[in-house]
Amino acid sequence: MQDEAVKSGLAALYAVGGMAALGLTDNFVPYISERGSLWQFHFVRGIMAVAILAVLAGFGFGILRPQRVWAVAGRSLFQAGAMLIYFGCLAFLPIGVVVAGLFTSPLFVLMISALFQGKHVGRWRWGAVAVGFAGAVMVIRPNPNDLDLVAFLPLLAGVLYAIGAVATRAWCEGESTMVMTAGFFGMLAVMGGIGMLVLPGAEVTGTEGFVSRTWGPLDAAMWFWIAVQAVGSLVGIGLLVRGYQLGEAGHVAIFEYSLLIFASFWAWVLWGQTVSALGFVGMAMIAGAGAVIALRSEEPSPLRAPEATE
Structure with a gap:
């Protein structure tokens, strides 16, 4: 019993650290x-992250050989799309709003599971969906007289990430964490490369041109800053994965919401952004x-590292 309590505590610490x-x-x-450019950022960061993972695999810390390439690629497509929107929104919206929108992902996972997979959802979880979406509206605070659809883009990121989370369990059973992490960053690099080739490249100065x-x-x-972001993302996801390896997934998933606190705190310290x-x-x-x-779910849906539960 004591060992289990220690493991649960360590799992929480790893999750909060991530x-x-x-x-x-x-x-x-x-x-x-x-x-910089959103597309350049993802292209360069994705290559950096995959290179780091390849070095780790070379030293025997994991494998980068997927069992089903199409499954990993399909899952990565949705989650990379979510992150593309997430980071794009950071140039225009307060990070607290963007993170809150992404954290609606578990709500959409529940809806997808009920509507398309036929899973039973009780009144407690449907009530949680209603409360969660009401909370999202309170964070976004749309003004009917001056409706800005950009404010709703983080919710789209939540939808895409939810589809990716469902795909993780439906398509990628047995795939290693390293394979799916490499697939995720590799897909972001591909999306960044496509964006650089396809878009006209309008020269707008400042963050508006990101x-x-x-x-x-x-x-x-x-x-330097791209490298910091790449390493920081890998460290954060790695700590979260370790947390899920040690603790009960449903309990560890709760500690992921500390991201709302950390993101808002550092936004206030670094940029003076405040949350009402x-x-x-x-x-x-x-x-x-x-x-x-x-x-209340048998298969809770962690946000940033759903592969950790596999």
Whole structure:
């Protein structure tokens, strides 16, 4: 019993540590968006991450050979698409709003499971979905007189990530964490490369041009911040994966919501971004809804590393 309690405590610490790393490194994106390109960022960061994983595999810390290439690629397509939207939104919206939108993913997982997989969902979890979406509206605070659809893009990221989470279990059983992590970053590199080739590359200065630019200066400062983001993402996901290896998935998933706190805290420290009282209430509602879904589901849906439960 004591060993189980120690494992649960360590799992929580690993999960919170992973979220702390991601909450900090995601706040470094404005250093990149000021002069860089969303597509360049994902292309370079994806190659860096896959290269790091290849070195680790070369030293015997895992394998990079998928059992089903199509399954890993399909799952990666949805989750990479979610992250493409997520990081693109960081140039235009407060990080608290963007993270909150992404954290609606478990709500969409539940809806997909019920509507398309025929799984039974009780009133507690349907109630959690309603509370979670009400919280998302409170965070986004859409103004009917000046409706900005960009504010709803984080919800689209949540939808894509939810589809990827469902695909992880439906298609990728038996695949290693390293394979799916490499597939995720590799797909982001491919998407970045396609964006650089297809888009016209409008030259807009400042963060407003982050999405429209196709290439930016790769000087020492840019290399540094992209490398920090790549390593920070791998460290954060790695800690989270370790947490899921040690603890009960439903309980560990709850600690992922600490990302809302860390991301908002560092956004305030680094950029002076603040969250309204109503926004904090909305975040709490999203986190509470996710916790209810995680605790009352046989297969809880962790957000940033669903492969960890395999």
